[in-house]
Amino acid sequence: MAGNKNASHVDTIESLKKEAEQLRKKLQEDRKNLNDAELFAMGKKPETLNLSFQVRCRRILKGHTSKVLDMDWSLDKRRIVSSSQDGKILVWDAFTTNKEQAISLPTTWVNACAYAPSGGSIACGGLDNKCSVFPLHSATSTSGSGGTTSSSSNKPAVTSSAGQGDSTAGTIMQQRKVVAMHTSYISACTFTHSDYQILTASGDSTCALWDVESSQLLQSFHGHQSDVMDAALSPCETGNLFISGGCDKTAYVWDMRTAKCVQSFQTHDSDINSVRWFPTGEAFATGSDDATIRMYDLRADREIACFSKDSVIFGVNSIDFSVSGRMIFGACNDYLVHAWDTIRGVKLGALFGHENRVSCLKMSPDGTAFCTGSWDSTLRVWA
């Protein structure tokens, strides 16, 4: 009897799989039918861009003792939070390169960090499978302007050369709030439009939405067949969508309210490491280990651009658009930041400077600069 039951289950799954294949084929055809144009080939060509004149490395932030894994800008456009394999979170003033605060976590490999919209706290997570929130001390709460005299902390738990605002191991860990718990590593975290909700992406193949106050799970997003490597919230103020990308080479668009996957795209040949929205919220781009950056349009429901070059053969770890969307930057394993003209499809050039893989890249809130972090343990600000 059990044998028969198993057999019928297998048959059911087989027929469901066949039906799924047919639906996928139909989806592909429907998408193809509307492919009546190419983004790069349309209309009058806009003027050529000259990248090298405009963008240079303007600041180098030194302080981490190991690979920088992630960074985020504060909405004040000058502060940066970074996280590293060395287990530390550093908060920087990017204008002066001063370190404002240092937090030492008990675990190494802090894969993800994020600045709260208010600037009053940061979130971070990694191999500990948790996403934690720490309050930030304002620079004025310690003493005056950023001098280099040692702080009044009696236990220098942080051995880096951080200046004012050192957080000793005891006090800062007491203020730590564990908000999210996954069953595998955290790969990305971001606050939603307020300080009170956090979206996480995890190696356990799910994304999740959490309430910061209560540490409660609000919504769980299932669909990826493998580790999720990045997630990004729609830039639209009233947006309820977010995108995720993962090791199953697929990018998903999710509705946060219903936890439903509203669109999915699978055209990369390898893991997707980074997802970023185009400024209008109607398109997004993904960076992958297959050394390409691809752009997908939500309304056309298909890939509309692929940025690649024969000379670019190393994986893309992180990407971001310039504020108008005209340029897209990719942080790569060949130690370079590559830049493309998004509407002409032309590669603009590469930025040299880092001495190891560039792991993260993010545009500042007003687009005047972008910051990169690298396995060479430094961060660089480019403008």
Add this chain to the structure above:
Amino acid sequence: MNHAVQNAQKLLDELRYHLTIERVPVSKAATDLRNYVLDNQGRDFLLVKPPDNPFKPKSSCMFL
């Protein structure tokens, strides 16, 4: 085994849902993207010189 059936069914539902969405031709979508970029690139400070960029003057003296 039942779990696998449920997952397969869920995937089917999702695919059916994806088929129903209203799509816009690439020509329209791409035109809108281009228009946004061309309208906004004047304010893109990685493309045009900003009036004052705190990152640009790399002098050793600065106001604190």
